[in-house]
Amino acid sequence: MAIPLSDIDLRHLRAAARLGQVSVEQLLDVIDQQEQTIIRLHKDNQRLIQRLASYEPEILRETANREAANRDLAPQNPSASYGLDAENKRRRPKHRRKKKSPGRRPTELKFADAECYRDVHPHGVAHAACRLVRERAVWRLEDGRAKLVGYRIYAGPGGKEPPIAGVTPRCEYGLEILVVLAFLVYIIGISLDKACAVLCFFCQLPLHKSQADALLRQLAQHWEGEFDVLCALIAHAAIVAMDETGWKVGNTNCSLWAFASQLQRIFLFGCHKDDATLDQILPPDIFDGIGISDDAAVYSGRFRRGQKCWAHLLRKAIRLALLYPRQKSYQRFLDHLLELYRDAKRAADDGRLGDQGRQQRVAELDGRLGQLCRPIVDAARPDMKPHERDFANLAEELIRLSLAAELFTFVLVPEVTPTNNGMERQLRNPALERKAGRTNKTARGAQRRSIIVSVMESLRANLATFNLATVLAEVGRWMDEGISLFKRQWQALLDTQRTAASDTT
DSSP, rough: OOOGGGGOOOHHHHHHHHTTOSSSHHHHHHHHHHHHHHHHHEEEHHHHHHHHHHTTTTTHHHHHHHHHHHHTOOOSOOOTTSSSHHHHHHHHGGGGGGOOOOOOHHHHHHTTTOOOOEOOOOOOGGGGGGGGEEEEEEEEEEEEEEEEEEEEEOOTTTTOOOOOTTTTOOOSSSSSHHHHIIIIIIOOOOOOOHHHHHHHHHHOOOOOHHOOOOOOOHHHHHHHHHHHHHHHHHHHHHHHHHHHEEEETTTEEEEEEEOOSSSSSEEEEEEEESSOOOEEEEEETTOSSSSEOOSSSGGTOOEEEEEEOOHHHHHHHHHHHOOOOHHHHHHHHHHHHHHHHHHHHHHHHHHHHHHHHHHHHHHHHHHHHHHHHHHHHHTTTTOOHHHHHHHHHHHHHHHHHHHOOOOOOOHSSTTTSSHHHHHHHHHHHHHHHHHTTBBBBBHHHHHHHHHHHHHHHHHHHOSOEEEEEEHHHHHHHHHSSSSOOHHHHHOOOHHHHHHHHHHHH
């Protein structure tokens, strides 16, 4: 006797099938019903996932990953997937699964592909006395286009090989390509991929991302000595402006710290904003100059003479005046503070004032500032509102900096600027790169960026015109003469110190 399938569940169906009470046709009907139910439920599930994706976008990604995993679990060739070789491959660490490289092209093939050939002889040696020792193929930028040049290098009787002008040792690209790449990546702030695309489009230079990364690493190694000299020059500078902003190395939050003197620039990517980093760049036993900075705690009592940034202080007063327009005292305070600052700038620019006259002006300015801020500090109460507390804190900060003689140093020393806005502009592009997530992945990459950016920005400060031609002319002179511009500045500083020491004795 057949049993209606709609009247029993799966457990009873299994028992009835074993007793022969269910026919084959009935079982096929059950399978067909279950298949239709699965299809309907799958469609309902997909429709619900699409609706949920508008609120939780990661749902689609998780679903795609799950479907990909299911496909991986159903191989097309089971015998190949479950063999001994396949098992060994699955157990092999992923970092060891390297893609096979086509290998390095022999120099002979590169040299044969060159568009033109040039001979390099040692200076001051007759060509007849030289012998061919090496052939090199180097990519150069000439007339705005990349060209593969084959160099035949001849050595003199002593066997010493002459260098190729504008080419660093063991590099297959001219220095001009390295400088352009560094400018695009670290000064303009575009990615390595886009920098390669720019060079390919405008200069017809075939350059891959891995090659560009290697070229930047070589340039940083080539300029490492210049970076050390820049650090020494900054430590002995008379006036140093500094500022900092956030940075990241991998997933680690750190800082970008910038230092600037008249002709030198130092950028430290991926450093810590602490006393140790400041001691590294401006050692207390060496730096005896004036430090221009904001009122961060790391700078407190740090320098023999300091100048706090007026822009930071004025922004706090402007913010209170804009956010709370009904508080007329905030606007009056801002007006008086701006008037005081403008009078101080006029005194700083007054060339008729001597040292005594400038000191008298600073004493007058300090007195006016005390009259402006002291009533606000004295009227402070514990139960003030948050914006009233900010107002009192600003007045207290101004009095503290005035007593520390860090507000009007720019009046006493005209070479000192009253703000560090110049440093903030230097950090604007790196700050935008940080917001876009284009920071460093490793500490080594941060060090490489520090070297290249410091040298490039220091060249900008020294050259009357900062462009590719002037930079290449200066850097090429370093290679020809064996001494850089910054090392000449360091030697001049040492000579000045020796002269001053001899005069005192």
